[in-house]
Amino acid sequence: MKRQIFAPEHEAFRATVRSFLAREVLPYYEQWEKDGVVSRDAWRAAGKQGLLGFAVPEEYGGGGTPDFRYSAVLAEEFTRAGAPGLALGLHNDIIGPYLTSLATDEQKRRWLPGFCDGSLITAIAMTEPGAGSDLQGIRTHAEDHGGHWVLNGSKTFISNGILADLVIVVAKTTPEGGAHGLSLLVVERGMDGFERGRNLDKIGQKAQDTAELFFRDVRVPKENLLGDLDGAFVHLMTNLAQERLSIAVSAIAAAEHLLEITTEYVKEREAFGRPLATKQHIRFEIAEMATECAVTRTFLDRCIADHDNGELDAVHASMAKWWATELQKRVADRCLQLHGGYGYMSEFPVARAFTDGRIQTIYGGTTEIMKEIIGRSLLG
Numbered sequence: 107m108k109r110q111i112f113a114p115e116h117e118a119f120r121a122t123v124r125s126f127l128a129r130e131v132l133p134y135y136e137q138w139e140k141d142g143v144v145s146r147d148a149w150r151a152a153g154k155q156g157l158l159g160f161a162v163p164e165e166y167g168g169g170g171t172p173d174f175r176y177s178a179v180l181a182e183e184f185t186r187a188g189a190p191g192l193a194l195g196l197h198n199d200i201i202g203p204y205l206t207s208l209a210t211d212e213q214k215r216r217w218l219p220g221f222c223d224g225s226l227i228t229a230i231a232m233t234e235p236g237a238g239s240d241l242q243g244i245r246t247h248a249e250d251h252g253g254h255w256v257l258n259g260s261k262t263f264i265s266n267g268i269l270a271d272l273v274i275v276v277a278k279t280t281p282e283g284g285a286h287g288l289s290l291l292v293v294e295r296g297m298d299g300f301e302r303g304r305n306l307d308k309i310g311q312k313a314q315d316t317a318e319l320f321f322r323d324v325r326v327p328k329e330n331l332l333g334d335l336d337g338a339f340v341h342l343m344t345n346l347a348q349e350r351l352s353i354a355v356s357a358i359a360a361a362e363h364l365l366e367i368t369t370e371y372v373k374e375r376e377a378f379g380r381p382l383a384t385k386q387h388i389r390f391e392i393a394e395m396a397t398e399c400a401v402t403r404t405f406l407d408r409c410i411a412d413h414d415n416g417e418l419d420a421v422h423a424s425m426a427k428w429w430a431t432e433l434q435k436r437v438a439d440r441c442l443q444l445h446g447g448y449g450y451m452s453e454f455p456v457a458r459a460f461t462d463g464r465i466q467t468i469y470g471g472t473t474e475i476m477k478e479i480i481g482r483s484l485l486g
């Protein structure tokens with residue numbers, strides 16, 4: 107089915123992203139995977155190319171276009187290229203909205219130009235060793251010392267954790283406040299007491315730096331409170347819909363790409379004297395996956411359009427996230443099976459997509475938590 111959400115300018119942007127990938131990402135990707143981290147030069151190049159901060163007002167160096175379709179194109183092309191390590195989507199779609207919607211004018215002047223030119227890499231730190239799905243278990247806390255906060259605690263599994271220059275940290279500011287005693291504090295590279303732990307060794311997304319972060323008596327100036335005091339929970343709930351949509355968009359793109367390469371593979375690979383594509387079981391596998399992808403794509407494109415119209419709610423974003431990522435997981439498994447032993451070889455894109463994609467049903471809220479949100483909306 108022909109997609110209906112894009113205009114010619116989005117397709118022109120797609121061509122730009124493809125040439126950026128060919129020039130600035132793919133030649134270096136193998137090395138980044140060995141290093142466990144991408145190069146800062148790639149971030150600078152992305153800034154120069156206009157791939158950072160589409161939604162940031164032009165006065166701060168951004169594109170001034172809060173049109174999520176550009177984010178969708180970026181996510182689709184990076185997914186197709188098998189290059190999740192350079193986490194531009196995390197920076198633009200997940201962290202960007204916190205800065206554009208919550209920062210004061212002074213904070214915007216301090217952070218947004220670097221955000222857009224690639225010199226200021228960002229991260230968001232919610233998860234702790236003892237608190238993932240249940241953010242009420244957060245123990246990282248900040249004490250009010252008049253002109254500044256004193257922050258103590260630790261975070262884990264933080265994407266961009268090694269490279270980040272600016273980290274939005276979710277911390278308890280009112281101990282007895284429960285979910286409504288949490289605030290967003292911005293911790294910057296070089297603050298005394300802010301340390302990074304290990305670059306964590308993952309089964310996939312090897313070029314993405316995912317790290318532990320430690321805060322020991324970090325003095326965070328009062329000017330680095332982002333949004334309302336004790337307002338983190340509400341801010342997170344507002345922004346998580348776009349985070350979930352962004353993950354869902356890359357999930358359907360991954361499933362479609364896997365289907366494409368597997369369709370080609372079964373046409374070429376022969377067994378028992380004929381191409382695999384002539385066997386009924388294989389044809390049914392491809393037919394089922396194509397149907398599931400087409401149905402999911404229709405829903406996802408509608409979610410993207412609704413989001414641009416300000417109409418995508420948390421429940422539909424949760425539906426999109428769990429459905430598309432679980433589809434991606436199923437398709438990756440079935441496509442790997444259709445490749446036989448070659449599917450298990452790291453040099454085959456299907457193998458990489460299998461391990462790179464496995465995290466999708468976990469981060470940004472697990473499948474089970476998405477179902478909780480949907481169930482609560484229907485059943486109370």
Ligand SMILES: Cc1cc2nc3c(=O)[nH]c(=O)nc-3n(C[C@H](O)[C@H](O)[C@H](O)COP(=O)(O)OP(=O)(O)OC[C@H]3O[C@@H](n4cnc5c(N)ncnc54)[C@H](O)[C@@H]3O)c2cc1C
Pocket residue numbers: 229230231232233237238239240262263264265266308316465468469470471472473474475478
């Ligand atoms: C590669 C990677 C990158 C990440 N990036 C970031 C990041 O940048 N910033 C950040 O803050 N976090 C990040 N995370 C953390 C991620 O968001 C959490 O791992 C995720 O939210 C799950 O939390 P958890 O690991 O503590 O699992 P748990 O919360 O311990 O869950 C374990 C299992 O129990 C299930 N479960 C939990 N509660 C319920 C319930 N009420 N009902 C039914 N089942 C339930 C879960 O669905 C899951 O299957 C990242 C994680 C990874 C692996």
